[in-house]
Amino acid sequence: MPKAAHHRGWREAALAALLLLSFFMPWLYSMGHPVAAHQIRERLAGPHRLISTFISGSRVSRDYRLSIFLYAVPFCAGLVLALVAAGKYRPWMGALAGGVALIAVYFLRGEVAGFPFHRLAAGAYLAMAAGIGLAVSPLLRLGSRFQTSRGNRAGK
Numbered sequence: 001m002p003k004a005a006h007h008r009g010w011r012e013a014a015l016a017a018l019l020l021l022s023f024f025m026p027w028l029y030s031m032g033h034p035v036a037a038h039q040i041r042e043r044l045a046g047p048h049r050l051i052s053t054f055i056s057g058s059r060v061s062r063d064y065r066l067s068i069f070l071y072a073v074p075f076c077a078g079l080v081l082a083l084v085a086a087g088k089y090r091p092w093m094g095a096l097a098g099g100v101a102l103i104a105v106y107f108l109r110g111e112v113a114g115f116p117f118h119r120l121a122a123g124a125y126l127a128m129a130a131g132i133g134l135a136v137s138p139l140l141r142l143g144s145r146f147q148t149s150r151g152n153r154a155g156k
Contacts, residue, residue: 098134
């Protein structure tokens with residue numbers, strides 16, 4: 001493979017590491033108590049079992065089912081880290097991981113807005129920032145390549 005096809009991806013590795021770290025930080029405050037992303041599904045399990053007994057398709061039941069997708073965030077971040085370490089990373093992979101993080105934060109933001117005494121915490125904001133960085137990183141690479149190729153042509 002030509003050298004231009006390989007990407008070191010250290011910027012993306014740092015962003016993916018931040019994304020992985022954010023998963024274990026509090027993503028929201030529920031009634032003043034911090035809740036990490038991996039604990040959100042556990043918090044919904046009790047009310048889901050109680051409410052789904054009486055009402056199928058309730059908001060809590062829907063949130064419980066959708067909360068499993070929060071686990072895609074560390075999976076994608078870990079995959080980006082492994083691919084960078086193995087030298088198999090491609091920029092679209094980081095964009096995909098960033099997109100997953102942004103979708104997760106967007107979903108959670110919408111849900112938190114519907115419940116009183118709930119607000120987003122630092123982990124969600126860190127995931128959003130790392131997700132934006134990962135999503136935009138391929139565009140930055142393309143821009144730097146474009147500038148480099150224009151500079152090479154101007155020098156000839």
